[in-house]
Amino acid sequence: MADKKRLSVVLIARDEAGLLPECLESVAWADEIILLDSGSKDATQDVARSFGVKVFKNTDWPGFGKQRQLAQSHATGDYILMIDADERVTPELRQSIENVMNNPQENTVYSLGRSNLFLGRFMRHSGWYPDRVNRLYPCAFSYNDDLVHESLNIGNAVVVPLQGDLQHLTCRNLFTFQRKQLSYAQAWAEQRHQQGRKCSFFSIISHTLGAFTKTWILRAGFLDGKQGLILAGVNAQYTFNKYAALWALSHQLQK
Incomplete structure (x- = not known):
């Protein structure tokens, strides 16, 4: 041994x-x-x-x-x-x-x-x-x-x-969790913007809806009760923030 x-x-x-x-x-x-x-x-x-x-x-x-x-x-x-x-x-x-x-x-x-x-x-x-x-x-x-x-x-x-x-x-606290998610979304968007990544306005919508569907249906979030539904909404919001921030960063430079 x-x-x-x-x-x-x-x-x-x-x-x-x-x-x-x-x-x-x-x-x-x-x-x-x-x-x-x-x-x-x-x-x-x-x-x-x-x-x-x-x-x-x-x-x-x-x-x-x-x-x-x-x-x-x-x-x-x-x-x-x-x-x-x-x-x-x-x-x-x-x-x-x-x-x-x-x-x-x-x-x-x-x-x-x-x-x-x-x-x-x-x-x-x-x-x-x-x-x-x-x-x-x-x-x-x-x-x-x-x-x-x-x-x-x-x-x-x-x-x-x-x-x-x-x-x-x-x-443990939804407000604290949301603030952390927002900071993560900002860091995610900034890193991809630095890498030259962009996204369309349609991508914001499609990724947001996809995040909710994946959590609630494909990953059986409905079996987690009320918390599962709230989490699906939170994941959708987080995804929206990520892609909306990336979209905004690329369009700010065009002004």
Whole structure:
């Protein structure tokens, strides 16, 4: 059997003092925890240090992808578990991760199934479960440079799904969630505008209607009850904001 690998849990955070304790408690068993603070004005750094976390700071925001890269650069473990302050590792998932540390496979990254909370309900449909994300991986891998909706560069690696959920407290407050979605839409539009991407007015409408239909019907959002219907509307609104912003950016230059 190969030697047990060391695990570094890595987070980026800003003003997450209220959410951090439960998050950190769920990963307290890791070999080390790294937190890169993005300029918190609350007690985020103090809370992290009280759990023995190694805290670093970078207020020159480069986008989510590069911020995760910088956070990972401070880790010393053989494997990285990338999580957020609003996520919790369940006991079953912990066992799966520890099994990997005891018996690692070459050229392999591991996907975690997220269980997403939306207005008091952990969704089971709507495209939100199992919301698999590649979050456990050897330290040789890293995130891409995307400003938002960043992902792990996995190359030709094998992706193995792990048992157990990563609980994600996605939407506890609708207004807070909507503000976050609006900032994501802005970053998405700006990045694609910089890449020379454009969209037509018809694309705004078609993508918006498509987002609602995909969530509510194709992904069985109707089985998630009232929250499923609201989520379908929120996804449609988010999609509208993305494409409308991209359309607006390209037309502003034409004045």
